[in-house]
Amino acid sequence: MVRRTWRLGVAGLGTVGAGLLDFLAGNPDFAPAGDRAEIAGVSARSRSRPRPVDISHLRWFDDPVAMATSDDVDVLVELIGGSDGTAKAAVEAALRAKKPVVTANKALIAEHGRELAAIAEASEVPLLFEAAVMGGTPAVKMLREAMVGDEVSAVAGILNGTCNFILSEMDATGRPFAEVLAEAQRRGYAEADPTMDVGGFDAGHKATILAALAFGCAPCFEAAEIEGVQAVDQLDIRLARELGYRIKLVAAALREADGISVRVYPALARLDHPLAQTSGALNALFIQGKRIGRIFIQGPGAGAGPTAAAVAADISDVMTGQHRPVFQKPAGELKPFTRIDASRHASRAYIRLLVRDQPGVIAAVSETLAECGVSIDSFLQKPVEDAGGVPIVLTTHLAPESVLRDAMDRMARLDAVVAEPRMLRIAPI
Numbered sequence: 001m002v003r004r005t006w007r008l009g010v011a012g013l014g015t016v017g018a019g020l021l022d023f024l025a026g027n028p029d030f031a032p033a034g035d036r037a038e039i040a041g042v043s044a045r046s047r048s049r050p051r052p053v054d055i056s057h058l059r060w061f062d063d064p065v066a067m068a069t070s071d072d073v074d075v076l077v078e079l080i081g082g083s084d085g086t087a088k089a090a091v092e093a094a095l096r097a098k099k100p101v102v103t104a105n106k107a108l109i110a111e112h113g114r115e116l117a118a119i120a121e122a123s124e125v126p127l128l129f130e131a132a133v134m135g136g137t138p139a140v141k142m143l144r145e146a147m148v149g150d151e152v153s154a155v156a157g158i159l160n161g162t163c164n165f166i167l168s169e170m171d172a173t174g175r176p177f178a179e180v181l182a183e184a185q186r187r188g189y190a191e192a193d194p195t196m197d198v199g200g201f202d203a204g205h206k207a208t209i210l211a212a213l214a215f216g217c218a219p220c221f222e223a224a225e226i227e228g229v230q231a232v233d234q235l236d237i238r239l240a241r242e243l244g245y246r247i248k249l250v251a252a253a254l255r256e257a258d259g260i261s262v263r264v265y266p267a268l269a270r271l272d273h274p275l276a277q278t279s280g281a282l283n284a285l286f287i288q289g290k291r292i293g294r295i296f297i298q299g300p301g302a303g304a305g306p307t308a309a310a311v312a313a314d315i316s317d318v319m320t321g322q323h324r325p326v327f328q329k330p331a332g333e334l335k336p337f338t339r340i341d342a343s344r345h346a347s348r349a350y351i352r353l354l355v356r357d358q359p360g361v362i363a364a365v366s367e368t369l370a371e372c373g374v375s376i377d378s379f380l381q382k383p384v385e386d387a388g389g390v391p392i393v394l395t396t397h398l399a400p401e402s403v404l405r406d407a408m409d410r411m412a413r414l415d416a417v418v419a420e421p422r423m424l425r426i427a428p429i
């Protein structure tokens with residue numbers, strides 16, 4: 001059998017790029033078909049920056065786009081990041097030059113996936129991105145390959161390790177959000193600018209990609225509804241636990257009769273639910289299929305080793321000639337992503353009110369909910385020091401979100417209610 005050597009151009013030598021170089025140095029024969037991979041070139045911003053791997057023997061390209069189109073490079077491995085700019089230019093250039101691309105770039109795929117898929121398919125080369133979602137845990141292959149015989153109705157899980165670390169620490173230590181975020185930044189778990197993570201945008205990118213793979217639609221990041229963890233209050237973490245729940249940042253993509261919804265929001269999961277038990281920087285995902293039923297995967301969502309392993313798996317697919325449409329269906333056949341009116345979603349909810357300690361309050365709250373048609377599942381009134389009032393918390397049965405919002409507005413206007421009521425959804429899966 002003739003063995004081929006695949007010449008890789010690696011753009012980006014940060015956490016993932018250095019992790020990949022380290023992996024390839026120790027495992028040159030990793031691909032199952034027996035072909036070999038060698039590094040034909042590397043590119044990053046700074047040639048002289050100290051790095052955890054030796055690049056002195058590797059050919060250096062100042063310009064990742066020039067590397068992507070070099071005759072000496074067979075495959076571009078894009079590990080720069082960002083939805084636009086150099087990463088996009090290099091990926092486009094490689095695809096147009098009929099070179100396979102492997103990337104870990106969730107922002108790029110979520111925001112430009114359809115146009116890049118069209119270029120890849122016109123050039124008849126693969127565009128692979130296993131590492132873009134859940135790092136080393138194989139969620140992309142699961143949906144793109146293993147689930148094609150089923151009809152997926154929902155995917156939901158914990159897709160951002162930074163937020164999960166912050167919420168887990170807040171739960172375990174009782175410390176407020178700002179203090180835990182500062183510690184996460186000191187320990188290198190959160191970026192200096194944490195907006196992408198704590199604002200929910202990173203999870204939104206990943207959920208957008210999963211929705212495209214699960215439902216055969218074009219990724220459409222603008223249609224995702226995103227709420228981060230910045231407003232999660234220690235009081236709600238404590239009260240939710242009293243009711244038997246833990247608060248998690250949930251990313252969910254649901255296929256419904258009239259369209260597809262992609263949403264990221266803090267939600268309650270029962271303490272015995274696998275999402276509640278996914279702690280620290282771990283990621284987790286439920287996939288609901290019509291025939292297979294419910295699948296649950298959990299594993300590392302980031303880090304040099306796990307993410308480089310996912311990149312290597314994609315490189316291996318290139319070497320073994322695996323070739324599928326980028327998002328299950330050819331780019332030209334991808335359905336438009338129809339956003340659902342969020343107010344029509346039905347959710348179970350956790351509602352927290354701060355009230356004056358006076359008679360009749362509970363009756364007034366119960367009556368307001370009954371008038372709106374919201375039925376109560378569980379109820380807790382618990383004095384909490386320094387809460388600024390007596391907290392009343394309750395969970396509801398399923399109700400349309402427009403109805404829940406209406407009930408919230410009405411409760412906010414009750415005389416005894418001293419602060420804006422807080423509502424969190426209960427995880428949908």
Ligand SMILES: NC(=O)c1ccc[n+]([C@@H]2O[C@H](COP(=O)([O-])OP(=O)(O)OC[C@H]3O[C@@H](n4cnc5c(N)ncnc54)[C@H](OP(=O)(O)O)[C@@H]3O)[C@@H](O)[C@H]2O)c1
Nearest residue numbers: 012013014015016044045046079080081086104105302303
């Ligand atoms: N970190 C993870 O655990 C993880 C997990 C899953 C997916 N990802 C994705 O993997 C990608 C890389 O992430 P990372 O954490 O490895 O990022 P990183 O540590 O910030 O590294 C980024 C690399 O890109 C280079 N770079 C930045 N701008 C460039 C430009 N204009 N031209 C050439 N090179 C440029 C940087 O060069 P210098 O080194 O010279 O500054 C650096 O080597 C991102 O898309 C990220 O979302 C990361």
